[in-house]
Amino acid sequence: MDYIKKHSRLFFLILLFFLCTILYFLNMGEYPLIDTDETKFVSIARDMLNLNDWITPKLNGTNYYDSTPLLFWLINISFLVFGKISTFAARIPIFIICAFGFLFLFFTVSKILTKTYAIIISLIMMTSFGIIVFGRLTTNDILFSFISMISILLSFLLLMTNTKIKKDIIWILIYIFISLSILAGGIFGILPIIILLILHLFAGKLKDIFKPIRLFIGLIILFLIASPWFLIMFKQHGIPFIKIFLLNYDLIENISIKNCIYSIGLFLLGFMPWTFAFLWIIGSKYKDIKDSIISYFKDNSQDKLNEKWHKLSKVDKFLSLNTIVFFTSLIFAILYGSKYLYLILFLTFPASCISGHYWYEYIFRNKHDKSIFFATIIPNLLFIICSFIGLFGHNFINTLTTYGFNFLIIPLIIIFFIIPLISIFSVILNGRMVSFISNLILMISLSFILTPGIFNFITINGGEKDLIEFARKSNIDKVKLATFTASKKYSLVYYYDGQVDYHSNKDFKWLKEFLSTNDNGYVITEIKDLWNIEAENIKYMLLDSGKRYCLLKYLPEVKEEEEEENNNIELIIN
Numbered sequence: 001m002d003y004i005k006k007h008s009r010l011f012f013l014i015l016l017f018f019l020c021t022i023l024y025f026l027n028m029g030e031y032p033l034i035d036t037d038e039t040k041f042v043s044i045a046r047d048m049l050n051l052n053d054w055i056t057p058k059l060n061g062t063n064y065y066d067s068t069p070l071l072f073w074l075i076n077i078s079f080l081v082f083g084k085i086s087t088f089a090a091r092i093p094i095f096i097i098c099a100f101g102f103l104f105l106f107f108t109v110s111k112i113l114t115k116t117y118a119i120i121i122s123l124i125m126m127t128s129f130g131i132i133v134f135g136r137l138t139t140n141d142i143l144f145s146f147i148s149m150i151s152i153l154l155s156f157l158l159l160m161t162n163t164k165i166k167k168d169i170i171w172i173l174i175y176i177f178i179s180l181s182i183l184a185g186g187i188f189g190i191l192p193i194i195i196l197l198i199l200h201l202f203a204g205k206l207k208d209i210f211k212p213i214r215l216f217i218g219l220i221i222l223f224l225i226a227s228p229w230f231l232i233m234f235k236q237h238g239i240p241f242i243k244i245f246l247l248n249y250d251l252i253e254n255i256s257i258k259n260c261i262y263s264i265g266l267f268l269l270g271f272m273p274w275t276f277a278f279l280w281i282i283g284s285k286y287k288d289i290k291d292s293i294i295s296y297f298k299d300n301s302q303d304k305l306n307e308k309w310h311k312l313s314k315v316d317k318f319l320s321l322n323t324i325v326f327f328t329s330l331i332f333a334i335l336y337g338s339k340y341l342y343l344i345l346f347l348t349f350p351a352s353c354i355s356g357h358y359w360y361e362y363i364f365r366n367k368h369d370k371s372i373f374f375a376t377i378i379p380n381l382l383f384i385i386c387s388f389i390g391l392f393g394h395n396f397i398n399t400l401t402t403y404g405f406n407f408l409i410i411p412l413i414i415i416f417f418i419i420p421l422i423s424i425f426s427v428i429l430n431g432r433m434v435s436f437i438s439n440l441i442l443m444i445s446l447s448f449i450l451t452p453g454i455f456n457f458i459t460i461n462g463g464e465k466d467l468i469e470f471a472r473k474s475n476i477d478k479v480k481l482a483t484f485t486a487s488k489k490y491s492l493v494y495y496y497d498g499q500v501d502y503h504s505n506k507d508f509k510w511l512k513e514f515l516s517t518n519d520n521g522y523v524i525t526e527i528k529d530l531w532n533i534e535a536e537n538i539k540y541m542l543l544d545s546g547k548r549y550c551l552l553k554y555l556p557e558v559k560e561e562e563e564e565e566n567n568n569i570e571l572i573i574n
Contacts, residue, residue, distance in 0.1 A: 009110060012119050016106055019126060020099045023447045024135045028095065029088035031455040032491070035464050037139045039490040041067075042090045045075035046494070049085070055232050059490070061499040063237065065244040069229055070183040071140050090138045098135045101146035102126050108153040109353070112160055112318055116364070120436075121356030127443035128348050130270020134341070136451055144185035144342040149349045151177035151192040156321055159203050160314070175218040179225035185342060186245070188332070189226075195328050199321055204306025263337035267344050271351055273439045277375035278355045281368070319357055326350035363432045376427040376435055380420035383442075387417035415445045464491050466546030470524050471495035473544070473551070480521040484511050485529050492524070508536040515540060515554040523552045 033039045044057045044064055057064040057072060074093035082089040102122050109118035125131060134141045151174055158170045174196070182189030200206045209215070233241050268275050312320065329347050337343040361367040423438035425431075459465050471492045474481040481492065482501035492500045503510055506529075514521060515538065522543065525533070527550050533540065539555040 008115055012106060012115055013103055016102050016122055017099055019444065020102055022444060023126060023132055024095050024098050026448060027452040028091050028136055030452045032459055032468055033087055033494060034137055034455060035489045035491045038137050039494045041071055041140065042075060042138055043490055043494045045072040046085055048072055049076045049079055055229065056236065060493050065241050067140065068183050068186045070180065071143050075138065094135060094138055094142050097143055097146050101149060104150055104153060108157060112156060113314060117356060117360055120360050121353050123440055124274050124356050125348055125352035127440050128270060128274060128352065129272040130345055131348055132443060132447045134345060140184060141342040141345050144181060145345040147177055147181045147184050148192050148346055151181060152195055152325055155196050155199055159199060159205065171214055172221065175221040176225065179222050182226040183229065188340060188343060191332060195325055198324055198328055202305065202320065202324055203309040204302045206302055259338040260334040263334045263344055267333065267347050270344060271348055273379055273442060274355050276379050277372055278351055280371040280375045281355065281358050315357065319354065322350040322353040326354065359436060363436060373427055376423055380423045383416045383420040415442060460547065463546065463548030464489065466549040467491050467524065468495045470544060470549065470551045474522045480518050482514055482521060482523050484523050484525040508538060512538050519554050521553065524549055525552060
């Protein structure tokens with residue numbers, strides 16, 4: 001025990017890495033790439049590698065200008081390291097960025113506050129539902145969120161540090177990670193810059209950003225890391241690249257009340273099981289937060305703000321900075337997050353830091369009993385109700401059994417009944433640490449036991465399993481593959497490993513022409529459309545059929561002489 005106390009930071013780092021491995025690494029190769037973003041991004045990366053063109057992203061044979069390249073480069077580096085293109089290798093970069101991000105979060109908070117604070121905050125973020133889900137998928141969402149988080153954490157360290165040498169090093173690191181955030185998130189990569197400006201304004205240190213030598217070094221770093229790809233793309237593809245890239249970030253078009261509600265709902269869902277405690281805290285402290293901000297900025301000269309900043313305790317500084325980060329990011333998330341999920345996921349970072357403080361005070365200082373009590377009772381009762389629905393919902397059980405997921409029934413009951421029940425009793429009996437740990441166990445169990453099964457269930461139920469099998473068959477048979485009235489599922493591109501002819505309109509003339517001119521071509525269509533195809537007198541051969549989709553090919557018309565000859569042969573045999 002003495003050794004652990006002496007090296008507690010190292011012990012906590014090892015513990016976090018172990019939990020991160022359970023949550024994000026184990027079983028991650030046991031389910032296929034998920035449509036549509038994961039299969040899309042990995043397909044683009046693979047084409048970059050196969051064509052030896054690491055500049056221009058290509059999707060299904062055409063230039064893809066909608067996304068920046070950092071994720072594609074990381075996936076390809078993983079492919080090269082492992083020596084093959086595989087689902088496991090494609091997902092490794094996201095696991096690495098998750099592990100590094102959580103360890104850096106712990107390290108930074110332990111430097112600013114204490115190791116206990118740091119472990120609580122890190123565990124809250126690590127076990128948030130949205131982070132667990134997207135941390136197991138190869139998409140841009142986690143990559144941008146974590147790179148931006150690291151740049152903001154460096155800003156926290158910068159504002160808490162007085163040593164000049166440390167400040168200079170931290171500034172360089174901030175510029176590096178801001179450059180990477182631009183390569184990961186495109187235009188929204190400037191979000192850390194906006195937050196950096198607001199944080200320095202709050203601390204009365206805005207002039208530090210605009211020191212000539214510091215600004216000059218920062219611009220050089222940004223130019224060397226962030227700009228080359230954009231410049232090369234503009235040189236190779238000109239105005240069309242700029243127009244399509246900017247059109248993808250049509251910010252005004254995405255603003256609507258519906259998007260705002262949708263984005264807030266996604267954040268609340270993604271922050272489970274910590275959502276209710278966070279809402280209760282923000283709701284109960286809203287007036288205090290508003291009054292504090294108004295009072296703080298009453299005399300808004302930089303010298304006065306700097307003086308007020310130095311009078312704040314470390315905890316108050318930390319909470320203030322995270323409150324600014326949360327509400328600044330929330331503005332972007334509610335306006336644009338319905339299309340850019342990484343803006344919503346990024347909110348988990350400041351929300352975890354704010355929640356962690358109140359959980360710390362609840363566990364170790366016996367505060368916030370009422371807030372944590374109701375925030376624990378409500379979600380856990382919902383989990384128990386869900387477990388009863390699952391237990392006694394025969395249709396649900398039959399569905400699981402039919403698709404081979406009967407092994408999920410017992411874990412579902414345990415995870416959504418027994419663990420929430422323990423959590424409810426612990427909060428009633430003032431078992432503060434048990435209440436916190438039960439939430440951790442709930443989410444760790446969900447990730448380790450259920451995530452692969454749930455992803456496989458989604459794959460089968462959504463018809464993606466059909467598409468994967470049909471794409472592989474088409475690849476083996478070396479035939480041209482097309483879709484008819486099926487939406488653009490990029491699992492076809494990845495598993496077919498070739499260009500797919502997507503045709504989503506119900507143009508039966510096109511289908512008839514394709515089948516007749518491509519004797520060996522295969523067409524994927526939804527099963528529900530077969531009746532309409534037959535009604536149009538289109539001759540086809542049904543090669544395979546799944547849950548939602550089926551595979552067709554051309555059925556050659558039999559001439560009358562051949563048909564009569566075949567009938568005569570049948571009569572002779574009889």
